[in-house]
Amino acid sequence: MAENTYDVVVIGSGPGGYVAAIRAAQLGLSVAIIERDQLGGVCLNWGCIPTKALLRSAEVFHLAQHLDAFGLAADNVRFDAAKIVKRSRDVAKRLNGGVAHLLKKNKVTVIEGVAALAGKGKITVTAKGKSQDVAAKNIILATGARARQMPGLETDGKLVWSYREAMIPEAIPPSLLVVGSGAIGIEFASFYRTMGSDVTVVEVLDRVLPVEDAEISALARKAFEKQGMKIHTGASVTGLERGADKVTAKIDLGGGKIEQLTVARVIMAVGIVGNVENLGLEGVGVKVEKTHVAVNEWCETGVPGIYAIGDLAGPPWLAHKASHEGVICAERIAGVKGLHPLAAGNVPGCTYCMPQVASVGLTEAAAKARGHEVRVGRFPFAGNGKAIALGDTDGMVKTVFDAKTGELLGAHMIGAEVTELIQGYCIAKTLETTESELMHTIFPHPTLSEMMHESVLDAYGKVIHF
Amino acid sequence: MITITMPALSPTMEEGKLAKWLVKEGDAVSAGDIIAEIETDKATMEYECIDDGVVGRLLVSEGQEAIKINAPIALLLEAGEDKAALASFIPAAAPAVVAARPVAAAAPAAVTPVAMQAAPQQTSAPGSKPGGRIIASPLARRLASQKGLDLARITGSGPHGRIIKRDLEGVQPMAAAAPVAAAAAKPAANELALFPEGSYEIVAHTAMRKTIARRLTESKSTIPHFYLSIDCDLEALMDMREKLNAQTPKGDGGYKLSVNDFIIRASALALRRVPEAHASWTDAGLLRHKHADVGVAVSIEGGLITPIIRHADSKGLAEISNTMRDLAERARVRKLKPNEYEGGTFSISNLGMFGIRDFSAVINPPHSMILAVGAGEQRPVVRNGALAIATLMSCTLSCDHRVVDGVLGAQFLNVFRGFIEKPLTMLL
Numbered sequence: 001m002a003e004n005t006y007d008v009v010v011i012g013s014g015p016g017g018y019v020a021a022i023r024a025a026q027l028g029l030s031v032a033i034i035e036r037d038q039l040g041g042v043c044l045n046w047g048c049i050p051t052k053a054l055l056r057s058a059e060v061f062h063l064a065q066h067l068d069a070f071g072l073a074a075d076n077v078r079f080d081a082a083k084i085v086k087r088s089r090d091v092a093k094r095l096n097g098g099v100a101h102l103l104k105k106n107k108v109t110v111i112e113g114v115a116a117l118a119g120k121g122k123i124t125v126t127a128k129g130k131s132q133d134v135a136a137k138n139i140i141l142a143t144g145a146r147a148r149q150m151p152g153l154e155t156d157g158k159l160v161w162s163y164r165e166a167m168i169p170e171a172i173p174p175s176l177l178v179v180g181s182g183a184i185g186i187e188f189a190s191f192y193r194t195m196g197s198d199v200t201v202v203e204v205l206d207r208v209l210p211v212e213d214a215e216i217s218a219l220a221r222k223a224f225e226k227q228g229m230k231i232h233t234g235a236s237v238t239g240l241e242r243g244a245d246k247v248t249a250k251i252d253l254g255g256g257k258i259e260q261l262t263v264a265r266v267i268m269a270v271g272i273v274g275n276v277e278n279l280g281l282e283g284v285g286v287k288v289e290k291t292h293v294a295v296n297e298w299c300e301t302g303v304p305g306i307y308a309i310g311d312l313a314g315p316p317w318l319a320h321k322a323s324h325e326g327v328i329c330a331e332r333i334a335g336v337k338g339l340h341p342l343a344a345g346n347v348p349g350c351t352y353c354m355p356q357v358a359s360v361g362l363t364e365a366a367a368k369a370r371g372h373e374v375r376v377g378r379f380p381f382a383g384n385g386k387a388i389a390l391g392d393t394d395g396m397v398k399t400v401f402d403a404k405t406g407e408l409l410g411a412h413m414i415g416a417e418v419t420e421l422i423q424g425y426c427i428a429k430t431l432e433t434t435e436s437e438l439m440h441t442i443f444p445h446p447t448l449s450e451m452m453h454e455s456v457l458d459a460y461g462k463v464i465h466f
Numbered sequence: 467m468i469t470i471t472m473p474a475l476s477p478t479m480e481e482g483k484l485a486k487w488l489v490k491e492g493d494a495v496s497a498g499d500i501i502a503e504i505e506t507d508k509a510t511m512e513y514e515c516i517d518d519g520v521v522g523r524l525l526v527s528e529g530q531e532a533i534k535i536n537a538p539i540a541l542l543l544e545a546g547e548d549k550a551a552l553a554s555f556i557p558a559a560a561p562a563v564v565a566a567r568p569v570a571a572a573a574p575a576a577v578t579p580v581a582m583q584a585a586p587q588q589t590s591a592p593g594s595k596p597g598g599r600i601i602a603s604p605l606a607r608r609l610a611s612q613k614g615l616d617l618a619r620i621t622g623s624g625p626h627g628r629i630i631k632r633d634l635e636g637v638q639p640m641a642a643a644a645p646v647a648a649a650a651a652k653p654a655a656n657e658l659a660l661f662p663e664g665s666y667e668i669v670a671h672t673a674m675r676k677t678i679a680r681r682l683t684e685s686k687s688t689i690p691h692f693y694l695s696i697d698c699d700l701e702a703l704m705d706m707r708e709k710l711n712a713q714t715p716k717g718d719g720g721y722k723l724s725v726n727d728f729i730i731r732a733s734a735l736a737l738r739r740v741p742e743a744h745a746s747w748t749d750a751g752l753l754r755h756k757h758a759d760v761g762v763a764v765s766i767e768g769g770l771i772t773p774i775i776r777h778a779d780s781k782g783l784a785e786i787s788n789t790m791r792d793l794a795e796r797a798r799v800r801k802l803k804p805n806e807y808e809g810g811t812f813s814i815s816n817l818g819m820f821g822i823r824d825f826s827a828v829i830n831p832p833h834s835m836i837l838a839v840g841a842g843e844q845r846p847v848v849r850n851g852a853l854a855i856a857t858l859m860s861c862t863l864s865c866d867h868r869v870v871d872g873v874l875g876a877q878f879l880n881v882f883r884g885f886i887e888k889p890l891t892m893l894l
Binding site for chain 1: 609
């Protein structure tokens with residue numbers, strides 16, 4: 001029994017769980033992690049990473065179709081869907097092995113099976129019909145989330161896909177309906193559009209990428225429509241009629257207008273729900289709100305010794321948020337001094353569509369709604385030398401400052417490589433710089449990052465290159 | 467454009483009052499011109515410009531109090547600049563280019579080693595490091611300056627104690643930072659409510675008053691005080707004093723010894739004899755002092771000040787007496803330099819001349835002891851089983867228990883009494 005007792009047991013090995021486990025082990029705690037499927041969770045097996053591999057193929061394909069603009073030529077540019085998918089799966093596999101290695105290196109015990117809380121400090125793990133008990137002083141729940149199902153619009157794995165089937169297509173469907181225009185929906189829409197599908201996006205809210213700043217949303221929509229995507233906002237899919245190899249969707253466009261659309265495949269991307277079931281939460285008194293475990297700012301569930309992190313604990317549903325919570329949680333268990341809870345305003349969000357979208361902090365509207373008097377700076381890609389040289393002149397960097405204090409409230413970017421750029425503003429926010437430090441920072445020339453400087457300068461009427 | 471900032475005129479100065487502008491906007495100034503008088507908690511000093519230029523703008527008005535050191539107070543236009551340059555000045559940015567220097571601070575030996583050691587202890591506060599630099603995020607700095615918060619009093623919760631925005635939440639601005647007029651017009655309402663309107667007049671706190679309030683509150687609330695009293699027979703001392711005073715030379719080298727001069731010398735010698743008691747508590751460790759720098763409280767208009775006789779243990783009575791007279795006179799007209807009243811290792815408060823028989827005093831940090839001296843008076847005593855008359859002086863020693871325990875304080879007092887009652891031993 002003693003060998004099955006740990007200081008910390010983590011349930012779920014996604015980017016929240018495995019990071020929490022490694023950090024706890026680094027701090028000298030004995031740690032086990034329980035995984036029912038694949039190490040690394042959805043993120044690196046079925047989410048963030050494999051989609052980036054797909055999108056990279058799409059990007060290269062896109063460039064190959066526009067070689068003439070760069071003075072190059074190649075005939076008969078084609079793709080092989082099976083090879084694209086295989087590359088994506090190989091990438092995921094490689095990282096999956098990487099997580100196994102990291103856990104081993106940090107002496108984290110990996111237990112395969114399905115876990116359920118079985119009383120105070122006790123977990124039952126079931127695998128292949130056999131079960132064992134594991135005792136834990138602290139339990140970190142990190143079981144993640146799965147795609148939300150809508151009545152009548154359930155995914156079937158063949159015609160109506162979730163992210164999972166969308167990631168491993170046998171062929172690129174000639175036409176596609178994407179329901180939901182959040183990051184997941186838009187990334188798939190962008191991938192399939194670039195690969196040649198006829199893509200229609202339906203979004204129930206009034207704009208695409210609805211969590212982003214309204215100006216960024218508008219620019220994104222414009223770019224997608226220019227690529228040939230059809231976008232319906234303020235609309236909803238009310239029914240799906242599944243045929244042999246096609247689906248006819250009934251789309252309520254609002255204002256009493258109903259449209260019938262027949263497509264080869266449908267991707268459902270209407271949010272996620274936490275994996276709260278069959279965990280034994282009720283038995284130990286862990287509270288579930290809607291589909292997520294209720295936690296305080298320290299990821300504590302209210303039941304001593306039981307924590308929840310990542311998607312399971314609620315939005316924003318982002319891997320880096322889960323990882324950061326995992327670290328805070330592990331350090332809190334180990335008694336590390338001087339911790340702060342995760343600062344929600346400092347969590348960046350990235351969408352890898354074409355053009356890319358990245359942001360951190362408050363949108364202009366949210367800042368105003370919170371009573372800030374704001375100063376807003378904007379700088380277009382068209383004014384940046386590097387962007388012009390790259391041939392990527394669509395995009396904008398927008399910054400929102402508190403007019404009184406100079407606090408950087410938010411930064412919103414759309415255009416090439418912005419997902420790699422946003423961290424600059426994240427550091428600025430974490431260090432609590434004001435506009436002054438950003439203005440005095442020397443940005444290298446020629447880079448896209450110069451736009452980040454210019455946007456700040458613009459907010460204070462000092463922009464140079466526009 | 468050059469920004470002239472509030473100078474730090476002494477190691478303990480945190481803020482000052484702009485007592486008087488000696489220049490006005492548009493005046494041409496050159497290096498060496500006196501441009502303002504700055505009043506600190508203890509003294510008024512002249513402020514000397516170290517650049518040439520034209521006064522572009524005075525950023526603080528005459529009489530403005532509680533100006534933090536390094537806060538901009540004026541803008542100086544350099545040759546060739548016109549008034550348009552002033553527009554680029556952003557108050558909060560405060561590029562601390564010191565373009566003027568205090569006249570007094572230019573005097574040699576501005577700070578003694580003791581004062582230097584004492585300074586960090588006095589100003590040491592949660593947010594500041596021993597070196598005096600406050601670690602704070604740029605945003606926290608700006609918010610603090612906008613809200614009038616003193617970062618030195620705020621505990622940082624960021625990495626390595628860095629003060630971040632959230633640490634400022636709920637912190638109230640310091641009363642001292644509020645404009646005087648507002649403070650005088652609207653003091654703490656709940657206390658005022660206790661008195662009928664018209665039954666009082668409100669006197670604004672002077673810088674000295676505020677310093678006394680702050681330092682003594684800090685002393686009484688952070689130093690564990692205890693008190694030891696002893697009576698000293700003054701007969702031999704009075705006799706010796708009379709004989710010495712009768713032999714004072716005319717003109718140079720003349721003296722007129724007071725009882726207090728003997729007390730200063732006796733204290734200094736006792737400190738040397740009982741070195742364990744001659745120390746200061748600091749977080750870094752106990753400071754064992756090597757020289758007896760004895761402060762003597764001098765009452766001046768609006769408060770008091772404690773000028774210091776440096777190395778009193780190696781000064782003779784005549785030198786002590788004359789030094790003390792000079793310091794006391796200059797203290798009353800507020801002409802002491804900071805190095806003449808800051809630091810010290812021990813202090814004496816004597817209320818004997820007001821007929822006070824005995825009292826206890828509040829320790830003056832960074833000292834660990836203060837001697838409260840009462841009046842020398844004839845009292846009945848019992849000697850060899852019979853009543854007799856003696857001239858006695860009651861002394862009460864306040865001790866910082868962190869440094870001085872009861873027995874140690876008693877040892878010091880007994881050695882002190884030995885010198886007072888056998889004054890000839892002070893010659894040894």
